[in-house]
Amino acid sequence: MKIGVVGGSIAGCSAAILLLKEGYDVTVFERSNTSLVGRGGGIGTPSELIKQIKQDGLIPDDFSFFQINRMPFIGKNEDYEPYGKIAWEMPMNFHVFQWNELWRKLRNNLPNKYFKGGIKITNSVLLENAKVELTTNKGKKEQFDLVVFADGYNSLGRSLLFPEKKLKYRGYVLWRGLLPESEILEKSPLKDEILRLSYKNQPGHNVLYFIPNKKGSTTTGSRIFNWAAYIAVQEKDLNEIMTDVNGRVRNGTLPPGKLTIKIENKLKHFLSKKIPEHYADIVNKTTKSYIQVIYTLDLDSYYKNNMCLIGDAGIVVQPFTGSGVFKGYNNIKDLIVSLKENNSLKEALKAWNKKQLITGKKLLALGEQMEKAFIWEQPDFANTSKEDIINWWKASVTFPDNFNYGGSSS
Numbered sequence: 440m441k442i443g444v445v446g447g448s449i450a451g452c453s454a455a456i457l458l459l460k461e462g463y464d465v466t467v468f469e470r471s472n473t474s475l476v477g478r479g480g481g482i483g484t485p486s487e488l489i490k491q492i493k494q495d496g497l498i499p500d501d502f503s504f505f506q507i508n509r510m511p512f513i514g515k516n517e518d519y520e521p522y523g524k525i526a527w528e529m530p531m532n533f534h535v536f537q538w539n540e541l542w543r544k545l546r547n548n549l550p551n552k553y554f555k556g557g558i559k560i561t562n563s564v565l566l567e568n569a570k571v572e573l574t575t576n577k578g579k580k581e582q583f584d585l586v587v588f589a590d591g592y593n594s595l596g597r598s599l600l601f602p603e604k605k606l607k608y609r610g611y612v613l614w615r616g617l618l619p620e621s622e623i624l625e626k627s628p629l630k631d632e633i634l635r636l637s638y639k640n641q642p643g644h645n646v647l648y649f650i651p652n653k654k655g656s657t658t659t660g661s662r663i664f665n666w667a668a669y670i671a672v673q674e675k676d677l678n679e680i681m682t683d684v685n686g687r688v689r690n691g692t693l694p695p696g697k698l699t700i701k702i703e704n705k706l707k708h709f710l711s712k713k714i715p716e717h718y719a720d721i722v723n724k725t726t727k728s729y730i731q732v733i734y735t736l737d738l739d740s741y742y743k744n745n746m747c748l749i750g751d752a753g754i755v756v757q758p759f760t761g762s763g764v765f766k767g768y769n770n771i772k773d774l775i776v777s778l779k780e781n782n783s784l785k786e787a788l789k790a791w792n793k794k795q796l797i798t799g800k801k802l803l804a805l806g807e808q809m810e811k812a813f814i815w816e817q818p819d820f821a822n823t824s825k826e827d828i829i830n831w832w833k834a835s836v837t838f839p840d841n842f843n844y845g846g847s848s849s
């Protein structure tokens with residue numbers, strides 16, 4: 440079977456490697472003609488998932504990460520400065536790493552002859568012979584038995600198959616940055632943990648953890664602070680915050696180096712008042728911070744004819760669930776199982792679709808629960824007892840059966 444994969448990021452590369460292993464004839468089209476490593480930043484997934492990806496042979500044993508064992512909930516309180524008051528440390532079992540470490544390792548595992556970089560797909564149509572024809576920005580047309588769209592949250596595939604489905608803005612953005620550990624003079628207490636720092640009487644929170652540096656080093660002194668602050672922004676004010684240094688309004692992402700000093704300083708000022716001094720210092724010393732607008736999207740189907748959606752081209756879930764890689768990876772693993780178990784492509788896609796919808800909707804429900812807990816109704820961790828925080832967490836968040844944070848409280 441000839442399969443076209445649109446998008447060569449995490450979901451697209453994983454899909455291509457796994458499909459090639461099964462003997463399919465695969466071509467990946469990636470619109471970017473440069474390496475994707477610049478997308479950078481820290482990312483976290485349950486440890487079990489990375490173990491699975493390693494076991495499947497997609498990434499090598501030297502994959503660089505930090506093991507996370509707990510998530511402390513911390514609030515700013517003058518009596519506990521500079522590190523804030525820890526309300527509770529939730530046990531968890533997560534891996535955190537550089538986004539580009541995962542992408543680079545996947546990409547290295549995919550021979551160049553299957554990966555067409557710098558080619559943007561502009562259209563996809565079902566022909567009378569039941570093949571799908573992809574058109575490239577160079578005007579070339581190519582036919583496939585199956586097309587897998589792995590083209591991200593702004594997916595062309597999704598807009599062609601289900602034009603009525605639109606991204607829903609969640610009312611907040613993620614302002615984030617990276618700071619080399621060496622730039623902070625005092626020794627940081629940050630260890631094998633992902634901090635959640637509440638803002639008193641304000642929606643949102645700040646996440647902070649170490650990731651290895653770009654070369655994969657995990658040695659103390661060479662690590663990178665990865666911080667990410669969820670900030671509520673009304674839709675009417677989005678254009679202002681997303682206007683870059685050249686006066687251009689960015690859609691979805693305002694990349695590093697493009698945020699105006701005025702907005703960056705305004706955000707730094709806000710956070711300095713809200714989070715403990717040590718962590719505010721990390722944020723304030725960061726340059727080239729950047730913004731990602733948070734959207735979700737629900738779907739009623741993952742496929743139409745011989746075209747299907749995987750990863751963020753499918754259901755889009757809030758990022759603090761840490762489920763993005765899990766979702767994309769399982770979409771493709773399930774597709775391979777379904778192709779084996781069914782006699783026709785039509786039957787395989789139908790059975791596969793059912794499972795993807797169930798998982799996607801459960802993760803979206805998890806995202807909505809976490810959004811309520813972490814963004815809109817987050818307790819002030821500095822003034823809540825351990826018992827109350829444990830009860831709050833248990834009452835607020837229920838994990839789906841196949842996805843959790845791996846700690847005893849999940």
Ligand SMILES: Cc1cc2nc3c(=O)[nH]c(=O)nc-3n(C[C@H](O)[C@H](O)[C@H](O)COP(=O)(O)OP(=O)(O)OC[C@H]3O[C@@H](n4cnc5c(N)ncnc54)[C@H](O)[C@@H]3O)c2cc1C
Nearest residue numbers: 446448449450470483559560590591750751758761763764
């Ligand atoms: C703010 C934020 C934080 C996140 N944090 C986490 C986290 O902690 N843990 C986690 O698991 N996940 C996280 N995610 C999600 C995670 O990054 C993605 O779910 C995961 O990388 C899978 O992405 P993808 O490959 O489906 O799409 P993408 O990475 O968006 O890739 C889509 C690719 O398709 C290409 N493309 C698009 N259109 C075309 C076209 N027409 N022709 C050819 N190529 C095209 C693009 O250039 C791109 O390379 C986060 C996401 C965001 C936005």
